[in-house]
Amino acid sequence: MSLPSSAPLGRPATSARTPESLLRGLARGRDSRGARAERLTHIHRVPAREASPAPFPDWVTPTLYGALTQSGVGELWSHQREAADAAHAGEHVVLSTGTASGKSLGYLLPVASDLVDGAMAPTGRAATALYLSPTKALAHDQLTRLEALALPGLRPATYDGDTPTQERRWIRDHANYVLTNPDLVHHSLLPAHERWAPFLRALRYVVIDECHVYRGVFGTHLALLLRRLRRVAARYRSYPTFVLASATVADPGAHATRLVGMPVRPVTQDGSPRAAMTFGLWEPGMIAGNGADGSPPRRRSAVAETADLLADLVAQGVQTVAFARSRTGVEVVAAAARTHLREVDPTLEGAVAAYRGGYLPEDRRELEQALRSGELMGLAATNALELGIDVHGLDAVLLAGWPGTLASLWQQAGRAGRAGEESLAVLVAADDPLDTYLVHHPEAIFDAPVEAAVLDPENPHVLGPHLAAAAAELHITQEDEAYFGPQMVPLLDALVARGILRWRPRGWFWARADRASDHVSLRGSGETVRIVEQRTGRVLGTVDDSRAHAAVHTGAVHVHRGDAYVVTELDLEDASALVVAGDPGWSTQARSVSAFNIVRVERSQEWGRLSCCFGAVQVHTQVTSFLRRLPTGEVLGEHLLDLPLRTLSTKAVWWTIPPEVLETAGIGEPDIPGAAHAAEHAAIGMLPLVATSDRWDIGGVSTALHPDTGLPTILIYDGHPGGAGFAERGYEAVRTWLTGTRDAIRACRCATGCPSCVQSPKCGNGNEPLDKAAAVVLLDVTLAAAGPGCAPGSGAGGGVSRPVTAAAPRRRGQ
Numbered sequence: 001m002s003l004p005s006s007a008p009l010g011r012p013a014t015s016a017r018t019p020e021s022l023l024r025g026l027a028r029g030r031d032s033r034g035a036r037a038e039r040l041t042h043i044h045r046v047p048a049r050e051a052s053p054a055p056f057p058d059w060v061t062p063t064l065y066g067a068l069t070q071s072g073v074g075e076l077w078s079h080q081r082e083a084a085d086a087a088h089a090g091e092h093v094v095l096s097t098g099t100a101s102g103k104s105l106g107y108l109l110p111v112a113s114d115l116v117d118g119a120m121a122p123t124g125r126a127a128t129a130l131y132l133s134p135t136k137a138l139a140h141d142q143l144t145r146l147e148a149l150a151l152p153g154l155r156p157a158t159y160d161g162d163t164p165t166q167e168r169r170w171i172r173d174h175a176n177y178v179l180t181n182p183d184l185v186h187h188s189l190l191p192a193h194e195r196w197a198p199f200l201r202a203l204r205y206v207v208i209d210e211c212h213v214y215r216g217v218f219g220t221h222l223a224l225l226l227r228r229l230r231r232v233a234a235r236y237r238s239y240p241t242f243v244l245a246s247a248t249v250a251d252p253g254a255h256a257t258r259l260v261g262m263p264v265r266p267v268t269q270d271g272s273p274r275a276a277m278t279f280g281l282w283e284p285g286m287i288a289g290n291g292a293d294g295s296p297p298r299r300r301s302a303v304a305e306t307a308d309l310l311a312d313l314v315a316q317g318v319q320t321v322a323f324a325r326s327r328t329g330v331e332v333v334a335a336a337a338r339t340h341l342r343e344v345d346p347t348l349e350g351a352v353a354a355y356r357g358g359y360l361p362e363d364r365r366e367l368e369q370a371l372r373s374g375e376l377m378g379l380a381a382t383n384a385l386e387l388g389i390d391v392h393g394l395d396a397v398l399l400a401g402w403p404g405t406l407a408s409l410w411q412q413a414g415r416a417g418r419a420g421e422e423s424l425a426v427l428v429a430a431d432d433p434l435d436t437y438l439v440h441h442p443e444a445i446f447d448a449p450v451e452a453a454v455l456d457p458e459n460p461h462v463l464g465p466h467l468a469a470a471a472a473e474l475h476i477t478q479e480d481e482a483y484f485g486p487q488m489v490p491l492l493d494a495l496v497a498r499g500i501l502r503w504r505p506r507g508w509f510w511a512r513a514d515r516a517s518d519h520v521s522l523r524g525s526g527e528t529v530r531i532v533e534q535r536t537g538r539v540l541g542t543v544d545d546s547r548a549h550a551a552v553h554t555g556a557v558h559v560h561r562g563d564a565y566v567v568t569e570l571d572l573e574d575a576s577a578l579v580v581a582g583d584p585g586w587s588t589q590a591r592s593v594s595a596f597n598i599v600r601v602e603r604s605q606e607w608g609r610l611s612c613c614f615g616a617v618q619v620h621t622q623v624t625s626f627l628r629r630l631p632t633g634e635v636l637g638e639h640l641l642d643l644p645l646r647t648l649s650t651k652a653v654w655w656t657i658p659p660e661v662l663e664t665a666g667i668g669e670p671d672i673p674g675a676a677h678a679a680e681h682a683a684i685g686m687l688p689l690v691a692t693s694d695r696w697d698i699g700g701v702s703t704a705l706h707p708d709t710g711l712p713t714i715l716i717y718d719g720h721p722g723g724a725g726f727a728e729r730g731y732e733a734v735r736t737w738l739t740g741t742r743d744a745i746r747a748c749r750c751a752t753g754c755p756s757c758v759q760s761p762k763c764g765n766g767n768e769p770l771d772k773a774a775a776v777v778l779l780d781v782t783l784a785a786a787g788p789g790c791a792p793g794s795g796a797g798g799g800v801s802r803p804v805t806a807a808a809p810r811r812r813g814q
């Protein structure tokens with residue numbers, strides 16, 4: 001390893017080193033496993049963006065204008081102006097632009113102007129606004145900023161679980177800008193809306209910050225909560241304007257519209273300036289399996305590879321933060337980087353630290369100070385949001401594995417870059433088909449996003465409980481179908497039959513003595529199983545009931561927030577799993593048998609002799625045993641479990657292929673199960689390409705002959721009762737999704753299948769049978785029949801992408 005002693009990247013320096021030359025230098029560096037150039041699959045230059053300024057609108061109240069100019073805001077960016085004008089005119093609007101583009105000013109202008117003017121009016125509290133954020137920390141951060149502006153007449157206050165009772169009363173009666181979260185609206189504001197009547201009567205704006213996080217089941221809950229809020233507000237004759245802020249996702253307008261239940265105008269042209277960034281995509285090399293038990297070769301881990309890169313960068317004086325997905329990953333990156341550095345230069349060993357969150361404030365300040373002074377040159381950390389420390393302005397960012405969404409990717413990459421200086425970011429692919437795909441398909445990252453935030457406000461499993469809560473707030477009438485849709489009446493009747501509601505000629509009424517909102521948790525669907533520490537009785541967290549059998553069966557090694565626990569007993573009756581802390585040195589994998597039946601086809605498309613459907617299904621699963629496995633892959637033993645069969649009613653996307661079509665393509669009958677199973681695994685892993693889902697939210701079943709279809713069938717389903725919207729998005733973007741799936745398998749350089757392509761960490765069949773080559777053929781046949789669709793990421797965006805000559809990315813259709 002050569003160690004030039006030039007000045008660090010990004011600092012005023014005599015060195016002519018650019019981020020790109022640095023990146024190529026890393027790729028040239030050699031280690032025991034051969035040339036690294038092969039691993040750098042792509043270099044993308046994210047160009048600097050010119051600022052597009054806009055003047056303040058005339059309607060901004062002079063007090064606010066004065067306060068903003070005094071705080072240094074001289075003019076606006078064009079997107080702030082566009083969103084502010086729309087909201088001021090009463091149009092629902094969603095502002096979806098990059099990290100640090102000043103989205104909050106877009107909603108602050110109309111909201112604060114109206115509130116300040118209203119407060120100055122002789123009538124007193126003439127306008128109020130509600131601000132919803134997914135986290136307490138974000139609401140407090142907003143409050144600090146508002147207080148710094150010291151606007152006379154603006155009375156902001158945070159209202160959350162920690163707010164004392166006497167303060168709550170003051171807030172209800174006097175605050176005109178209430179910063180809170182969805183849980184408080186659900187548990188406190190709506191059930192006690194009479195007490196909030198003056199506030200609700202004056203409600204002019206509802207601001208929803210970071211609205212891209214409301215997806216899947218959580219998104220469905222928020223969508224229904226907002227319908228309840230609109231219904232109660234209408235009771236007080238107020239019809240607030242909704243202003244939403246979102247990270248960049250595909251079609252933010254459609255997401256916001258579904259969330260709010262009314263048309264929302266998208267503002268997506270980012271007018272804020274940005275420094276250029278060089279972005280490298282990196283795929284770790286293959287390492288041989290240990291051979292002893294026939295374990296196949298697999299890719300070197302993203303964590304080990306990231307540690308090498310971190311050490312190289314620090315040794316060259318480049319201040320770098322490396323993000324890993326788990327706390328264990330963070331420890332490994334920091335420890336391995338220190339070991340490498342010790343070999344090169346013992347004085348550098350102490351220049352790398354691990355940060356796992358949860359530190360005391362003084363520790364955090366110390367860390368920030370060490371970063372600023374340059375004493376600390378490398379930091380390994382879990383995702384940026386929970387950091388709680390300011391690490392802006394570093395030279396380079398390393399990402400060990402795809403962080404889950406484009407929004408997270410840009411948020412983390414955005415930690416690099418001193419004012420106006422070019423920065424470097426490198427995404428290191430983890431063992432996952434999506435990661436494999438992305439490092440070979442830069443357009444899916446750098447061009448127009450294809451991943452969409454999804455939710456399904458019609459999910460009866462979520463809608464039912466919200467209807468009960470709504471009836472407790474205000475009795476429901478037939479007209480409320482305008483908020484809750486056509487499924488409302490049948491669901492209300494079912495609630496009446498269960499004695500939860502009572503029907504009267506005037507409508508449906510809450511029939512019980514307790515609080516309806518206590519029966520609905522906004523964070524999950526249906527029941528949960530508590531994870532309880534055996535020694536202390538402390539509840540560490542919960543797992544969804546639907547996942548409990550596979551994740552926390554007796555004997556399971558369960559990783560919770562990066563720490564390992566062993567389950568000593570799963571008590572189904574008590575809905576709890578008792579655990580003891582500690583890593584026994586092996587992992588466990590549940591084995592199960594699954595089958596499904598089709599309840600209802602809701603949408604379908606014919607592809608010649610193939611067909612693709614979306615609809616309601618029942619998935620029947622029984623966890624039968626579990627395997628104990630060493631980190632090398634060696635199996636220590638299989639242990640039987642006695643768990644009941646479970647049935648999940650959910651939504652799914654599936655497609656069928658007649659065996660003759662497969663036969664013609666060279667897949668004989670005995671090869672169908674392996675082909676379908678491998679395609680199913682990769683398709684599950686690739687769904688996040690088009691829907692912001694987590695691999696663990698999705699399940700799949702494939703079969704060579706299904707009784708309902710009479711054909712080989714591959715089914716991908718939402719892992720939540722009633723569905724979450726992921727499978728539906730898969731159906732809508734099926735060509736993009738399955739093209740990506742085929743390309744991910746094809747791009748993987750393993751011979752017969754590995755975790756980067758067709759193996760799945762949660763397979764109930766122990767990854768048997770899997771036929772990688774036949775899966776590619778099966779997907780080729782499927783895509784040829786489906787015809788052309790939209791390729792991911794065509795058009796917008798910017799920048800110059802170049803394949804790295806040593807390893808040109810494979811192209812589609814090759």
Ligand SMILES: [Zn+2]
Pocket residue numbers: 748749750751753754755756757758
């Ligand atoms: Zn592979």
Ligand SMILES: [Zn+2]
Pocket residue numbers: 677681760762763764765766767768
């Ligand atoms: Zn499987």
